[in-house]
Amino acid sequence: MVITGASAGIGFEVARAYAERGAALVLNARDADKLVEARDTLLASDPARAERIELVAGDITDESVQSALIERAQARFGRLDVLVNNAGRGYYARFADIAAPELRALFELNVVAPLALTQRALPALAESRGTVVMVSSVAGIAAAPAMGAYAASKFALEALSGSLRAELAAQHVAVVVVRPGPVATGFREHAASSSAADALQTPTGDDDRQSPRDVARQLVRAVARRQAVVETSLYVRGASVLARTMPRVLRFVTKRMARR
Numbered sequence: 001m002v003i004t005g006a007s008a009g010i011g012f013e014v015a016r017a018y019a020e021r022g023a024a025l026v027l028n029a030r031d032a033d034k035l036v037e038a039r040d041t042l043l044a045s046d047p048a049r050a051e052r053i054e055l056v057a058g059d060i061t062d063e064s065v066q067s068a069l070i071e072r073a074q075a076r077f078g079r080l081d082v083l084v085n086n087a088g089r090g091y092y093a094r095f096a097d098i099a100a101p102e103l104r105a106l107f108e109l110n111v112v113a114p115l116a117l118t119q120r121a122l123p124a125l126a127e128s129r130g131t132v133v134m135v136s137s138v139a140g141i142a143a144a145p146a147m148g149a150y151a152a153s154k155f156a157l158e159a160l161s162g163s164l165r166a167e168l169a170a171q172h173v174a175v176v177v178v179r180p181g182p183v184a185t186g187f188r189e190h191a192a193s194s195s196a197a198d199a200l201q202t203p204t205g206d207d208d209r210q211s212p213r214d215v216a217r218q219l220v221r222a223v224a225r226r227q228a229v230v231e232t233s234l235y236v237r238g239a240s241v242l243a244r245t246m247p248r249v250l251r252f253v254t255k256r257m258a259r260r
Contacts, residue, residue: 005087007034009185013216024077032057080124084133085114090191110153129172138181145258174226181236184209
């Protein structure tokens with residue numbers, strides 16, 4: 001199994017969940033020190049897991065890092081059953097303030113990197129009849145004010161995932177899209193933002209954010225069931241219903257949000 005963005009948040013909790021199930025893991029994050037800390041945390045309760053955990057630190061937008069992840073999984077463990085494309089970044093900016101260089105960088109990380117990594121993994125996944133996991137967002141189905149750039153990247157990831165699922169059906173490779181809403185991670189702190197987006201009001205407060213462990217639990221279950229889409233909270237499911245069946249209501253809600 002390969003997991004990107006595995007040093008913290010959802011990615012780390014996915015790694016923990018699978019480590020507890022005895023899975024062989026190849027973990028990636030940009031920060032090598034934080035990745036080592038994550039591995040040490042996984043080993044604290046069971047040092048024997050060291051034989052089943054490999055680390056590949058580096059920027060997932062780097063082609064050499066992408067190749068190393070797939071090669072390490074095959075060389076060390078002989079197969080690849082699951083690829084979890086979790087690494088990503090947020091961007092808060094109103095439309096007029098979106099910087100083109102920031103948008104390009106956002107798409108490189110949130111869209112191009114999972115595309116390229118999955119392309120490299122496809123032969124191994126076809127052989128194992130494995131699973132591709134794309135960690136999307138509620139923003140992949142409903143764009144809120146000051147989140148247009150981020151939502152655009154997740155809309156793109158959703159579109160790629162839909163096409164990929166159809167194309168891989170004959171090879172018995174599953175594609176699972178996971179849509180979290182607000183999650184109690186460092187997402188907001190690590191997101192790029194413009195000063196004009198500082199007044200953004202989220203529909204849920206900090207106390208209502210979902211735990212990354214709960215998202216990971218649902219992801220693991222979805223992989224086991226080869227479930228096409230998992231919406232991880234009532235908030236996400238509500239936004240999904242509005243986007244699909246009541247777009248006028250959604251437009252009204254987002255206009256109210258923009259006026260705050």
